[in-house]
Amino acid sequence: MATQPHLLVDDGDVTDLALIPGDPGRVDRIADHCDEAETVARNREYKVVDATYGDRDLTICSTGIGCPSAAIAVEELSNVGVETFVRVGTTGALQSDIEIGDMVVATGAAKNEGTSKRYEAVEYPAVPDYEVLSALVDAASEDEIVHVGPIVSDDAYYAESDDAVEDWEAAGLLAVEMEAAAVFSLARRKGLGAGAICTVDGNLVEGTQKGTDTEDDELPEKAKNNVGRAIDIALEAATRL
Numbered sequence: 001m002a003t004q005p006h007l008l009v010d011d012g013d014v015t016d017l018a019l020i021p022g023d024p025g026r027v028d029r030i031a032d033h034c035d036e037a038e039t040v041a042r043n044r045e046y047k048v049v050d051a052t053y054g055d056r057d058l059t060i061c062s063t064g065i066g067c068p069s070a071a072i073a074v075e076e077l078s079n080v081g082v083e084t085f086v087r088v089g090t091t092g093a094l095q096s097d098i099e100i101g102d103m104v105v106a107t108g109a110a111k112n113e114g115t116s117k118r119y120e121a122v123e124y125p126a127v128p129d130y131e132v133l134s135a136l137v138d139a140a141s142e143d144e145i146v147h148v149g150p151i152v153s154d155d156a157y158y159a160e161s162d163d164a165v166e167d168w169e170a171a172g173l174l175a176v177e178m179e180a181a182a183v184f185s186l187a188r189r190k191g192l193g194a195g196a197i198c199t200v201d202g203n204l205v206e207g208t209q210k211g212t213d214t215e216d217d218e219l220p221e222k223a224k225n226n227v228g229r230a231i232d233i234a235l236e237a238a239t240r241l
Contacts (some may be wrong), residue, residue, distance in 0.1 A: 001079055001080060004079060004080060006043060006044065006072050006073075006076055007043065007048055007072075007076045008041040008042075008043045008046075008048075009040060009041050009077070009080050011080050011081065012081075013040050013048070013050075013080060014040065014048065014050065014061075014082055015058050015059045015082070016081060016082060016083045016084065017056070017057075017058045017059065017238055018059040018060065018084070019059070019234055019235070020070070020074075020077075020087050020088070021087070021088045022063050022070075022090075022179060024042075024045060024062040024064075026062065026088070026231075027048075027049050027060045027061070027062050029227070029231065030049075030060045030234075031049050031051050031060060033053070033228075033231050033235055034052055034053045034058075034235070035051075035052050035054070036052045040059075044064070045062060045064030046062055046064070046073065047060075048061045053235045053239065056235075058235075058238050059082060066115075066178050067114070067155065067178065067179055067181060068115050070115075070179040070182050070183055071116075071183075071186055074182070078190055078192060082192075083192050084192065084193035084194070084241055085183055085187055085192065086132060086195050086196070086237065086238065087179060087183055087195070087196035087197070088196075088197060088230055088234045089179065089180075089197075089198045090199050090201040091151065091176065091177040092175055092176050092177070092202045092203065093174065093175050093200045093202070093203040094152075094168045094169050094174060094176060094204055094205060095172075095175075095205065096206060098147055098175065099145070099200065100201060101145075101200060101226040102146070102226075103145065103197055103199050103229070104146070104151060104174050104175045104198050104199075105133065105136045105148045105195070105197050106180055106195070106196045106197075107127070107133065107148060107150055108126060108127045108150045108184070109126045109127075109152060109181040110126070110152040110171075110173060110181065111185070112152050113153050113154060113155040113178070113182065114155055115155075115181075116186075119189060120185065120189065124185070126185045126188075128184055128193075128195040128196065129187065129192075129193035129195060132237070132241060133195050135195070135237035135238075135240040135241050136195050136197050136233060136234070138240070139233045139236035139237040144229060144233075147174050149173075150172065151175045151177060151180060151198075152168050152173045152176045152177075152181075153178055153181035154177075155178070160176070160204070169205055175198065176204065177198055179196075180196045184196075193241070195237075197234055197237075199226050199227045199229075199230045
């Protein structure tokens with residue numbers, strides 16, 4: 001397999017499991033939770049690091065913002081041996097009882113984006129692998145506030161209207177982010193595993209929307225702190241996969 005054109009990785013450069021945050025800065029933050037870490041490649045929005053957490057070797061790769069760049073990461077990482085993907089991101093809550101700093105584990109993602117539609121019909125579900133989903137839920141301690149349910153992936157961050165938010169809320173969707181639908185859909189099509197855990201950085205229903213997968217130092221303090229807990233949960237889940 002030739003060097004991947006965007007991630008600049010080759011066969012043997014990565015492990016079988018990848019944690020995929022959006023923010024390249026979060027790659028370093030995840031690596032700081034690990035025992036060992038080595039940068040493999042860096043290009044555009046993509047930073048690739050190999051690390052060890054306990055006895056588990058894993059890869060950490062940023063995807064940038066949105067489904068198009070996330071799809072490139074999944075395609076190229078899977079080309080060189082990654083079999084399981086765990087998104088570790090941030091999200092905006094769509095239910096009034098979900099607070100900033102809470103965590104959401106997605107059981108599915110509505111395809112309010114264009115990338116997955118280039119691969120398959122919108123009717124095909126964007127859902128995580130059951131093993132990855134279960135590992136994320138089981139890795140959370142009982143005293144952590146983790147909401148488990150469906151989310152929506154949206155392309156147009158600045159076009160999220162009040163009507164759209166009301167419709168998503170009425171549908172029972174827990175939160176909105178920008179990558180999971182493509183990650184889930186591509187992994188399913190390729191027979192690979194995928195899941196997602198995201199920290200809530202704002203609540204669109206309550207009018208406290210923060211943003212998308214931006215730098216951690218731009219997050220509200222409670223969300224910033226709990227990004228660390230989401231990382232710990234993702235890493236613990238990785239040891240179970």
